Amino acid sequence: MKNMWKVMAGAAAAVLLMSGCAASDQEIASSDVKPIDLDSVTPEENTMPITNEPITLSAITTSKVSVAGKTYSYNEIKAFQEMEKISGIKVDFQVVENERVNLMFASDDLPDLMLLNWGGIGGALTYAEDGQILALDDYMGKYAPNIVKYMKENRTVYPQMTEADGKMYTFPFIRGDQELRVFQGFQIRQDWLDKLNLEMPQTRDEFYSVLKAFKEQDPNGNGVADEVPYIAEKTFGIDRMYNFWGKDAFYVDNGTVKCGWTEPEFKEYVIWLNQLYQEGLIDPDYAITDKTQFDYKVSNELAGAWYGLAGGGLGRLMTLMEPVNPEFDIAGMPWLEADDGKKYVVNSEYVTEASTLGYAVSTQCKNIKEAVKWMDYAYSEEGIRLFNFGIEGESYTMENGVPTYTDLxxxxxxxxxMSEAIGLYAVPSGYPTLQSLDYFDQYMQPKQKAAINVWKDADASRSIPSLKFTADESDNVNKKYNEIKSYHDEIINKFIVGKEPIENFDTYLSTIQTMGIEDVVKSYQAAYDRYSSLLNK
Known part of the structure; x- marks a missing residue:
């Protein structure tokens, strides 16, 4: 099937060349592109308007903007309408579901631009090898001064944008500042700690003691032992507790990728979770609790601690509970000390600046130069303001050199x-631009910022950034790993709740070995080695 797609894509490109449409750009086939040399490239200036003759580019995206129950496309967002005026280019967005994306690739019926999560659909390299999207190194080197400047000044971004063949295929969403990449962690009822005269836990033993106190000392004050010390929404965050040992499913130690599941500490972690469960310190329904049930347990003063987002979790719950209980207070709980006394966080997001969400250009695009310039503008100072803040004088004003949201x-x-009001004007999160720290500072509440400052105070050196894999590696990392993880999740939950005796742990280890966990590790190692070599380029 892939070969058939390549033939079809090649025929389409040939038709474009014969018709004379942007021949000089179309002739740069991905196979002929060389990886960009950041030290030597000097792109031409990206001035506006891009063209004096109106151009329309077609685009698809799975992203939606919801405001007051209504869904908007990017065509209706004021930042994009303003961009059309500035650039002379109209980008006509079509919102599609993932199934439609797959069908469009299968039929080779592609728009000019595709704004997708390329990690979620199998990796950009797959579609480049099928002749459906373009390598962008040459185009960036000629026409994209803003993103090239950023890559030159932030060398960790370039290897994250580079696929396994050494080339770049997307303009990504970038979160450069660390605060922007730290947006979830463990949360705890600070008012319960205060009521019981307890200190914020720093170690596993202290955390255990706090959970015991929550269960036994009636912090909600209703005279009934109904508190559930730790809750989870369908296991969300349970696996993050392995960070308390400084480990995760996969982590890197002095350049070597390791699988934490196969190490002795993992058995300790599972036994510890089983103890918490048997003593009633973990919600017995942790594996099946949905969002509605989770909110019920928090809003009815039953839950003491959990793992969640700073915005959609901590901030939302604080707002939810403000009229119900003015004393209700949540705080970010630190990552707990491992046996060596350090606090570790093993989380790809902490060290990944360039998202897998980004624009790709199809081989059917007739105006590649103009498309690249249009995308690159979002990484300029003016473009960053436009897509993070919207329209000056309407959604923001400049105050002491800082774009500041208006009362609108x-x-x-x-x-x-605020999140929905911004959505009518701009796309500061999840769009291919540089997310602004000024947006973050204004959007996050003080309690959220305080939690993020707690969560970022940890050693992230064992975290593996988002990696790019070859086709063979992807088979291991996707198909083989998914099969292993499905088995892993099922058996570990049985260990935790006591349905499977811990004496069978060695059987679990031998099973994941037989299923090929070492092949997955080797694929991670190969991809990590490529990433590391590009850091020194």
């Missing part, structure tokens, strides 16, 4: 929450 956003007259 912060205190919306229609009562829209």
């Amino acid at each position: 956003i912060v205190n919306n007259p229609q009562g829209l929450p």
Whole structure:
């Protein structure tokens, strides 16, 4: 099937060349592109308008903007309408579901631009090898001064944008500042700690003692032993507790990728979780609790600690509980000390600046130069303001050199929450631009910022950044690993709740070995080695 797609894509490209459409750009086939040399490239200046003759580019995306129950496409967002005026280029977005994306690739019926999560659909390299999207190194080197400048000044970004063949295929969403990459962690009822005269836990033993106190000392004050010390939404965050040992499913130690599941500490972690479960310190329904049930347990003063997002979790719950219980207070709990006394966080997000979400250009695009310039503008100073803040004088004003949201956003007259009010004007999260720290500072509440400052105070050196894999490696990392993880999740939950005796742990280890866990590790190692070599380029 892939070969058939290549033939079809090649025929389409040939038709474009014969018709004379942007021949000089179309002739740069991905196979002929050389990886960019950041030290030597000097792209031409990206001035606006890009063209004096109106151009329309077609685009697909799975991203949606929801405001007051209504879904908007990017065509309706004011930042994109303004971009059309600035650039002379109209990008016509079509919102599609993942199934439609797959069908479009299968039929080779592709738009000019595709804004997708390329990690989620199998990796950009797959579609490049099928002749459906373009390598962008040459185009960036000629026409994209803003993203090239950023890569030159932030050398960790380049290897994260580079596929396994050494080339770049997307313009990604970038979160450069560490605060922007730390947005979830363990959360705990600070008011319960205060009521019981307990200190914030720093070690596993202290955390155990706090959970025991939550269970036995009636912190919700209703005279009933109904507290559930630790809850989870369908196991979310349970696996993160292995970070308390400084390990995770996969982590890197002095350049060597290791599987934490096969190490002695993992058995300790499982036994520890089983102890918490048997003593009633973990919600017995942790594996099946949905969002509604999770919110019920928090809002009815039953839950003491959990793992969640800073915005969609901590901030949302604080707002939810403010009229119910003014004393309700959540704090970010630190990553607990491992046996060596260090606090580790093993989380790809902490060290991944360039998201797998990004724009790719199809081989059917007739205006590649103009498309590249249009995408590159989002990484300029003006473009960053436009896509993070919207329209000056409407959604933001400049105050002491800082773009500052107006009351239209912060205190919306229609009562829209800030996230939805922003959505009518800009796309500061999950769009291919540089996310602004000024956006973060204004969007996050003080409690959220405090939690993030706690969560980022940890050693992230064992975290593996987002990696790019070859086709063979992808088979291991996707298919083989998914099969292993499915078995792993099932058996570990049985160990935790006591349905499987811990004496059978060695059987679990031998099973994942037989299923090929070492092949997965080897694929991670190969990809990590490529990433490391590009860091020194």
